[in-house]
Amino acid sequence: MALKNENVLPLLGYCYEGQKEVVFNNGKYIAADIFQSLLCYEYLPEGTLQRNLFEVPKKMDWETRFKIIKGVCKGLLFLHSIPIVHMDLKPENIWLDNYMRPKIAEFGLSRIFGQEQTWMNSQNIVGSYGYIAPEYLYRGEISTMSDIYSLGLLIVETSTGEKNCPGNEPSAVKFIKNVRDNWTEERIASEYPSLDPDCLKQIKACINIGLECVEISRRKRPSIEKIMDTLNRLSQVDSNNVLSLQPQRINFPIGPKRLTSSSLYLINNRDDRIAFRLETKFPRRYLTKLPLCGVVPPKCTYILTMIMRQQKKSPPSNSDDGLILQSSIAHHEDLDSVDPASVAMFLDTAGDEVQEAKVEVACEPLVETISNDQIIDGPNYREVLSVDVHPTEPWILTSNKRGHVCIWNYQTQAEVNSIEVTRESVYSAKFIEREGWFVVGGDDGCIYVYNYNTMKEVYMIEEAHDDCIMCLVVNPTHSFLLSASDDHKIKLWDWANEWQCTRTFEGHDDTVTQVMFNPRHSESFASASLDHTVKIWNIHSETCNITWDEHPDGVLSVHYHPRYFQQSLICGSSDGDAKIWDLETDSCVDTLEGHEKGISALCWHPELRALVTGSLDGTVRILSWMCHSNTYRLENIIGLNLGAVNALGYLKGLTRIVVGCDQGMALMEINVI
Template identity: 90%
Template sequence: MALKNENILPLVGYCREGQKKMVQNNGRYIVADIVESVLCYEYLPKGSLAKTLFVPKKIDWETRFKIIKGVCKGLLFLHSIPIVHMDLKPENILLDNYMRPKIADFGLSRLFGQKQTQMNTQTVIGSYGYIAPEYLYRGEISTMSDIYSLGVLIMETSTGEKNILKQNEPSAREFIKNVRENWTEERIASKYPSLAAVCLNQIKACINIGLECVEIDRRKRPSIEKILDTLNRLPQIDSNNVLSLQPQRINFPIGPKRLTSSSLYLINNRDDRIAFRLETKFPRRCLTKLPLCGVVPPKCTYILTMLMREQKKSPPSNSDDGLILQSSIAHHEDLDSVDPASVAMFLDSIGDEVKEAKVPVACEPLAETISNDQIIDGPNYREVLSVDVHPTEPWILTSNKRGHVCIWNYQTQAEVNSTEVTREPAYSAKFIEREGWFVVGSGDGCIYVYDYNMMEDVEMIEEAHDSHRIMCLAVNPTHSFLLSASDDHNIKLWDWTNGWQCTRTFEGHDDTVTQVMFNPRHSRSFASASLDHGVKIWNIDSGTCNITWDGHSGGLLSVHYHPRYFQQSLICGSSDGAAKIWDLETDSCVDTLQGHEKGISALCWHPELRALVTGSLDGTVRILSWMCHSNTYRLENVIGLNLGAVNALGYLKGLTRIVVGCDQGMALMEINVI
């Protein structure tokens, strides 16, 4: 059972030979191998929550609140399967370097049937003090068993007090009684005199949630969906500067690279939009063109990636060389458009209402600057048109407008190989891992096949689309088929085990076919998007399409399948900056996502974070988390890469990172979804 979620600890199990042992068999002694089973976990340097939570130097409230939300999100994922963990406690919550929680230890977990809500057992096992009473005394197991344990965990995390059991007492009765009677608003205020009122309200709300979770009658306990909704609705920490900043100063590493980058997080905890402008008194030091203007949506984080020229030494500590952030609330009636010129005009017009904050700039040695965000510079990584991530190797395949194809190792941060495939734009490049190839669709209408280990050409399909541009390729996940889509309005199916013969042509679009994608669950079906405003669903065994959807006001630039547990949807990105979600079962549009100023050129579903990533020609990337209990999306982050138009996206398997291909470079970005 593979559990993939940011707040679930992944594990890999395998067997190995252990020691040899002399054993008796049918009256004879023989030498036998002892096979040992081994579980390999992700390394989490901060250890368990129990080691951090109950020490004298306690973690701050903001971090504890993040841990509570992270554990709840992980439990939401488990209950949606549905899996009951059965042993939630601080010892089984592990923390990574960024204090992000991971639920671990599934040794007692139970997997329910799709329609099953309860099971019974005569054997009760688990950790006393966290076991729900109906399970402890009657052997009844349900998702509410986890909610009880979660309640105790939330109260321990909120108060910093450990649930210590009295002798011969298996329940948490005394701990719950102490929290209910003693942790009043007055106690919270006296315990944390330096915290803002918003934080004190968060502590009180979390304690109340914990007390609701430990109700004796399980029917009175809240669902995990309701708990997360309550947490998300709590007022957030305010800031005198309208926007909160992380970090408080921005660092650029001193090193041999010509270009260095660093990210600045603008955090909007309000229910209003915030307009901002970032300026500097020394613009020549920055490669990023300043000033930068934009709008941070409500309850969202805007991540600005700043590029700087090579720094050989750090500026003096008294230097005035910093960034200046201006910000103000921007109501819709005051600011209709969020393009940079309109935002700048708005901030200039409101005078004293603009808040201003200084962001110091530091240059430190490369080894002392830790960042998961990375800008990959160089001629071969500019004007990127496509990216593809190898399924087993730490490689990213890129193609660009100058016909170059490169393989980049994101672990060693070095180029593996590169070659000029064509002098025309290479619009699409894909790995065919099982053959050791990559394929390239070119602006000259040809398909090129290369051995990526030897970097030698294997095959070239000349005039695959009669000199028309090949806009996109798609590799079938299970069969030896390749799809090519072109501005000749056609899609072709190629079989590489049959001498790269074209076995079928799909006709029906009235304009350029911009993207095709095989259905990951039904590999004989695929979707296509076109500038004719339509998306079509096809079967490779038939030349006619099964479904056509025409509900878009602009031409379509991207299409992507979106798995949602037992359901499946299709996401289509349009030139008008909107994305529509189509339900494959009902053939209807169920949601429209808006916010980008220009067309949505790339889409990506991050299965481990259960997050939708949209890339736009306006140069931004948006991260939206899927709220499974309400079938809606919540905007979490906006990333301003400042690398020109976004043309391609991909996710790095097993990591919380994405790769973004842009007009002016390629970026690897960390994305956090709580």
């Protein structure tokens, strides 16, 4: 079983190691083959949580501990949704990557339940002393609550830094009693003297969650859904400040690049919207247009990407060149529109309700650090219209309005190749990895095929469409390519049959903006159009199977994505809303609102189980799927300040996305923990 979750350690491979050995048996020497099985997992350089809590001299800060607690709980939420009971949760079985993100490992004792099954009985008691739930230890009863008991101990250990050492005792009664008796608010304050009151409240709440999880009666323990809900609320603890600002100091490295960027996190700790304005006394230093105004939704983080022009020397240490953040609570009756002009006017008239905070800005020599956020600048990466990520190579394929197609290596941060295909816009370019090609749809209605190793043209379909080609998509299993056009038509091409057009799909009354094959049923595909409709087709029929016409405006984007055991289709509209359609019931089950302009790009990040939406308003939204409430939760808004977002993609195996915009391309780390 493949466990696809960012907080569950995946099995990457299974192999055998063999060796010859000579043994003496019944008076004879026999040559025998000895095999050992090996399991290959993801490389996690920071080691186990056990090591980092109790063996490394440097003490982990609370922010990292809290991130680990949330990550473990999120992984367990995923397992229990299957449902799988892990049966051996403890710090030794939690591994940490180089960003201290936790991964649940060691599934040797795990049990998988049937859909209707809630618990089972076992005669063989296995597990780690001190972490075994009492109902399993004494009665052999197994349920998801068995994991909750172990999770509670893990949360308490992570929060307090004290180790559960049962010795020869199978239970953790002494450890639990010690924590109940001694970890008072005064003890927490003395152990974490540098933390503010809000963080101390988080620690106390996490200890209480852990102690609630280790109740003797499993019926008194909270579900993993309730634990996640509590932790999500703790992430946004009450504060006297309207917005929490991280970091307090940002650095733009002095180096050879013409542009440098740095991210600023505005964290809304409240149930209200927060209006903000970011300004500086030196706006010419920044490519980002300042002042910058916006609104942070409730319980959400707004990430601002600040881009500075090349700095040849550091400013004087006493110079007042910091950024000033103004913020104020914005009730709907006070601010009904969130466009920048309305926000600026609201803040100008809010008077004493406006708070100010200063962000120190530094320009220091470039040091070797791991950079997850990167702005890719240059003529070939402006006015980006499409991005595609190679499935095996660290390459990103881009196309732009000037007819250029480029391959960018995101590991070496260098261009691999580029070519001018046409002097007109190229709205779509896709890898065909099986053939070593990339295929390009031109504004001139032609389809171009190139070998991406030699950059030589392999084939050209002249006048494939009567008008601009808006989208291309490659079938995951067949030698088929779909093209969608401004001429209202969709065509199916078979490259194994000398690029013959084997079928034309007609039915839309306006530009077909995007098409996508169903990843679970590769003979089916969806199309979106400016005629306000979404259609579902089969490649063997020229007549569409389903038409959805509940969108009030033209549909710009469409994307299949899973909802655990179900599959849905999400469609982004010109009005800034996205509708989610259930493929089994053919009905709209949810509408996501918030973007000020059309949703031009959609992406599902399978490792993070997060939905990413990109808009012509220049922002990207990250939404995590909450399986217990069957809804999406807005986690982050990223303000790239690179103009309209035209394309999105995710980097396989990483927690990063690529964003193509009018003024450049960005690689961004996204975090939904």
